Each structure stands twice: as structure tokens, then as C-alpha cells.
Amino acid sequence: MGRIVQKFGGSSVEDAESIKRVARRIARTRGAGNDVIIVISAMGDTTDELMDLALKVSPRPKSRELDMLLTTGERQSAALLAMALSDLGVEAVSYTGSQAGVLTTPTHGNARIIDITPGRVEKALDEGMVAIVAGFQGVSQTTKDVTTLGRGASDTTAVALAASLGADYCEIYSDVDGVYTADPRIVPSARHIEQIGYDDMMELAASGAKILHLRCVEYARRENVPVHVRSSFSDKPGTWLRNQDEIDKDPTMEEAIISGIAHDRGEAKITVVGVPDKVGEAARIFKTVADQDLNIDMIVQNISRLSDTKTDISFTLPSGDGAKAIAALDAVKAEIGFDELLYDDQIGKVSVVGVGMRSHPGVSATFFESLATAGVNIQMISTSEIRISVIVGLHDVEAAVRSAHTAFGLDADETATVYAGTGR
């Protein structure tokens, strides 16, 4: 008998019928003798609808009150699921994030989990009940106000609960059956990934892959919680997210150098043209942007031109933050002394991810060759130990992803032997 946390997303609990279907699935898991803890999102588009309602009342809703409003969605689905389970003869009880002991920072709308003290949940499990926790929410450890954890954070709640309750693993249910080597909508030949390590998943998530939120993967890695990402609409196995060492020890797993190709169409590029090439100028540019509370992704400083003492600096950031950054830099133009600002949101980021590249030289060569083959121009390059990212034109993203996917032998009709010997 194990202890399992299962998280169901909004699309899995769209309406009353879906809730009953999810209840039947949970009943089976419980019937097998497991302790079961459920984390549940709001039904369908409830959160968006509540947000719309808030905006009808107030153009800039107060964040504390917005959290009080938005958290009702998860609370409703949790209560409904408990009712459905009771009808199936499975004792169940629902809890808000606060009642379940999810303690957070006080930042409304984007709180982080500090700790989980799941006393009431443990007690319910001891009494043989299924414990259902409303996702996306907690309570501020200091102010005692209800908080929401930022989008995609029900996954994080589930993993955090799994960690604090000593669960054997955590299952994340959605309408997709796991992680693929690339977005199947762009690469029809993308493969379903059976097992992937935390580090690779983190890089994929940071590079644009939408399956699991970065924060969730970080938490899973830190607490060493195995996560099974799967579909609530089928019984096919999903993708197991676990410790890389365990995957490496698994003799059935092929040695894959590259886990997958991620893409991100949500960034914009800002180029500060003609920055005086002296000490401290770059720092002032980035401090100006940081003071706006904006996160910068990739940075490239052009090699200085021999002919003068100026250089260009380019960086990328979420396009939603573009206007704010431009405004902030405009304001210090005279002070810093650069010539002009260029803004381009018709860009995309394509990333190749895999812990295997640490030990296999030639990966960047293979990547850049595949881009050249597809006629794709590289605007910026950025690398980490296990990831290579390039910025290309937005219109080139799909071709780039497909070309790289093929070049790394990830296409589904290829065999495993292609992996070995591919160098970095």
C-alpha cells in the first residue's frame, strides 16, 4: 500500500460529468489500498471568468481581494469532488490551501510556498479518507491572508504536498499524456518521453515547454519526488520525472544525449545601440531594467567595433514587459549616452536540452548545422551546461525545431542507434 498525490487540472474537471469521471479514477486508486491525496484546480475556465468579473468591477483589482475571489474556484471543485467520491462509497473531505497548511510568502497573486504543515490532511488519511486539497492557494505565514501561488502552481502544491507527506510519488493529470521530445503540434514525429531527469525537465520548462511549471520541477528536484505526468482521459503511461541517476541506472533506458527541443514565442529582443564602451555602462543598463522588477533572459554584448569606442548590447525578456523596459531605458538615455533603442518582438527562442551534452562534444555543431540546413539565421546564442538556446526570427521557429529534432535523431521513425556517437 502506497501513498500517492494526484493533481487534476482544470481541463480534467471541466463540468459535473468530468468530476464524476475523475472520482471514479480516484476510487480505483484508493480501492487498490493506497492513501490518496488529491490537489485540484478550478473547473474549466472558472479562474479566467472570475478574473473577468473582477475587471468588470474594478480596472485594477486590489490583490488581496483578488486572491479572496480567485481561490473560490478551487474550493468549489474540491467540495464537488468530495461529494462525488462519497457517492461512490469512498470517504473524502475537502480542504482549502489554508486548511491544508500550505504556508506561503505574502505576495498576493504570486506567493511562494514556504512550508506545508498538513496536520489535518494527515489526520484525514489516518481515518481512511481521501484528502482533497484546493490547488493554487495557501495562506501567508505572516499576514494570515489567503494567497494564490501564481499560474501553474497547483502542480507545485501537489509536489510540495507529496514531499511533506512522504508520498511515494505525485501524479499530474492534464489533457496531454506527458512530455514529448518537441511540441507535437510543430513536430508530428515527436516522441513520447518515458522518463526524464529533473535537470533536463527544468531546462525544457525554462526554455518554453509548457507541460510542467519551472517552480514545480524545482521543488520536485529539491525534494526528490518522482512525478508522473499523464492524461486524465486515458490509461496510457505518461512521462516519469525523476532523479537522473535513477534513470541512468535503469538498464531498459536508452542513453539519450538530448531530451528534447523546446521553443518559446513569448519573448522580445531589445538592442541598446551605441553604448559607450567603458566600465560600468552595461551594469547601469541592466540595473535600470532590474529596478522595474523585470526578468531578463538572454544577453549578448557585441564584440566592440575597432573603429570606435561604442558597442551594442542586446537582451531578451517576456514581450509583455517590453514596453516597460523601453520606457525605463528611454528615461536614462542621456545619462548613459547610448544612441538608440531597437525593439523586436518578432523573435523566437529554440533550445536543445539534455544532460548528455556534458559528456558529448559536438552538440552545438550539430545544432547550428541543422539550422543552416533549414536556412535559419541565428541572432543570439546562449548556453548552459545542459542547454543551447538560439534566438531566431519568429517565422523560422517551426523550421528550426523540426530540423534540429531530425538532426538529433529524435524523430519517431528513427532507431536508438542514431544517438550514440552524436557529438557536441
Add this chain to the structure above:
Amino acid sequence: MGRIVQKFGGSSVEDAESIKRVARRIARTRGAGNDVIIVISAMGDTTDELMDLALKVSPRPKSRELDMLLTTGERQSAALLAMALSDLGVEAVSYTGSQAGVLTTPTHGNARIIDITPGRVEKALDEGMVAIVAGFQGVSQTTKDVTTLGRGASDTTAVALAASLGADYCEIYSDVDGVYTADPRIVPSARHIEQIGYDDMMELAASGAKILHLRCVEYARRENVPVHVRSSFSDKPGTWLRNQDEIDKDPTMEEAIISGIAHDRGEAKITVVGVPDKVGEAARIFKTVADQDLNIDMIVQNISRLSDTKTDISFTLPSGDGAKAIAALDAVKAEIGFDELLYDDQIGKVSVVGVGMRSHPGVSATFFESLATAGVNIQMISTSEIRISVIVGLHDVEAAVRSAHTAFGLDADETATVYAGTGR
């Protein structure tokens, strides 16, 4: 500067526009320098919609979970109202019943307020904020589960909060502008009541008048909280509910013997025919019904027939409980030895209410004469110190109410002098 509790019902906060309108009204009250506490119901038909959703998921929803679900309605409107007030420059904060310290019995769906410990509300008021409390809910003092207080209980919450916070008075807003001498839909000439005592209001509420819930009036009487019942759609004064002695001292108030005529179409009459006329039989009949947790209203035991040793006993109860009572009595038919059971739900109760009847003889005569004038047959009679009730045929209710209303000089085109001299 005073301290005022205002309660707004569902029809007053139908949608985003209504919420903003209510916010403007509250802003005016706060702008006058008052401490303001708001109790708010769910928007429009939200509670009914949530109930429908629950029934789609489960035919008999677990009561604990139903409370977790239903309470989200008030929580949403409270948060939205706080947002709207903030936009008007009025600092406001919302609280669930639990956060506001509304401690209750553990009975889900029909909890009673045991105590209110409004520490967080007091603190918000001290900080100059408007405190908004989600109505209809509290938290069980023993189980710590969220509870709902039974229909119409947001009014009770408002009065209870007014009492515990030492408010000057409590305003109950709805879509009607107060209490009338009879239901204006039946008696177009019904008068608007300016002031009414707790006792009269309690009898009117117990007799079918739908303006304020009985529990709310009981609470107001016990704690001596003045209550102003008015419309959120106009600025006309409503009806003031206060201590009868204060009304009597008010020289501007006419001496009204009768406050009003109430009617109730929700009861059914059960007659146990041929009950052996010996000691203990009546007790056994009512114990049988009481054991089903059913409340009985009026009871009449017929005068024994000289010719034999049997009698008939009739009683009324909410028609929804009729089937249960009949089944329970059927089961003990042989044991008690009565002849048969008769069931009639085509009845209505009409009640004349007024503390004045204590000191004015002739009220029952006037009442019964008015019924005779209208050709209405009286089936059962029941009286208290300040109320006379009759059971009539359902089809006779409207005529009975109108006739009595006229007989007691309550019609709006009559002058005050008609009251004096009307006897009991």
C-alpha cells in the same frame, strides 16, 4: 460618528454594476464619518446555481462539502465589493465568516451562531477600513469546519455582528422598502410600517411574513439592536425594528393595536381521526411526530363526542414534512388505535398580530366577523398573547387577509382615528 452594520441581500448585488452602486452607497455612509461594517450575500442566484451544480454531481451531497461549496458565493461578492470600494478611495477588506469570528454549532446547512469574536474586524475598523463580512456562514466552534447558517441567516449575522461590535444600529437592505401591514401583492392598500416592536415582528415572521427571518428578529430582540429594514434601490426610509417601549414613548407614533396581517401558504393539516379518548394517547401521537424531528405548528383537539370515547386531533406542519409525519403515524396506527389519518395541504394560515391586543378586548371578535363577512370558513384557531391565527381553505387566504386588513382600519386610505376604540 456612529458605528453601523449594513447588510445587502443577493438582489442588491446582482451583478458588477449593482456591486458598484452598493459601493457608492457605502462610501457615502463612510464619508459621513461612521465606522462601517458590511454583511453581504452571494450575487443574485449564485447560491441556487451552486446548489444545482452540486445536485448534478451528487443526488445527496454531503453536508460538510455542500457548505464548503455554497460559502464561495458570499466570499466572491465580499471580495468584489472590497475592490469596488477601494476604487472609490475607501479602504476596505473582506473576510469570510470564519475569519470574522462567527462561531457556530456544527450542524451543516443549518448552523446557529453561538458567539462572535470579531477581533480582525475590530482591528480593521481601528485602521479606518470598511470591514466586509461574507454572510450566511461561520465556522463550527468544535469541528473547525466551515458552516452555513440556514436560509435568511445573513440577516442574523448582520444583527449578531451589530450586537458584538456595539453598533448603533443595523441596516438590512433588500429589494423591498420595509415591512407592510400586509403583503402588498395581496392587499394593494397595505400601509408601509414606520416602526415596529420586536415582539410584533417576531409574530409576523413566525406567521409567514417574509421580510425578516425569525431567528434574526429573535437575536435583535435579545441584544436590543435597532434594525432598519430598507431598499437598496431608493433612499426612502424603511421600517425601524426596535424595542416596543421606545416606540410607545415616541409621541409621533400613533397607537396601533394591530401591526399587521400575515399569511402562510406553506402548511398542511393532518387529522388523526378516532383517537381513543384516554390519558396519554395525544402524547403518544405527538411523540411519534417529534421523533421524526418535525416541528408542529397549530394543534386542535376536538371536544369529545358524547356518544363515544373517541376524539379527533388535528395539527399543522410545513407541507414538506407531511409525508414523513403520515408515514410515522401510519406505522403506529394499530398501537395507538386510531381510525384513520386525513391529510389536507390545501390550507392557509392567516394571522393578526399586535402587542396592542393585550390591552384591547374585542380583537378576535373583529377578526372572526371580518372572515364571516368574506364568507370564509374557519377550520382551526390558535392564539398567543399578541397573535390570533386561523386555518382557512387555501383559496380563501387572499379574501381573508383583505377583509381583516380593512376591518382593523389598516387600509391606506383610512385615517388614524379608526384605531382607537377597536376592541378585542
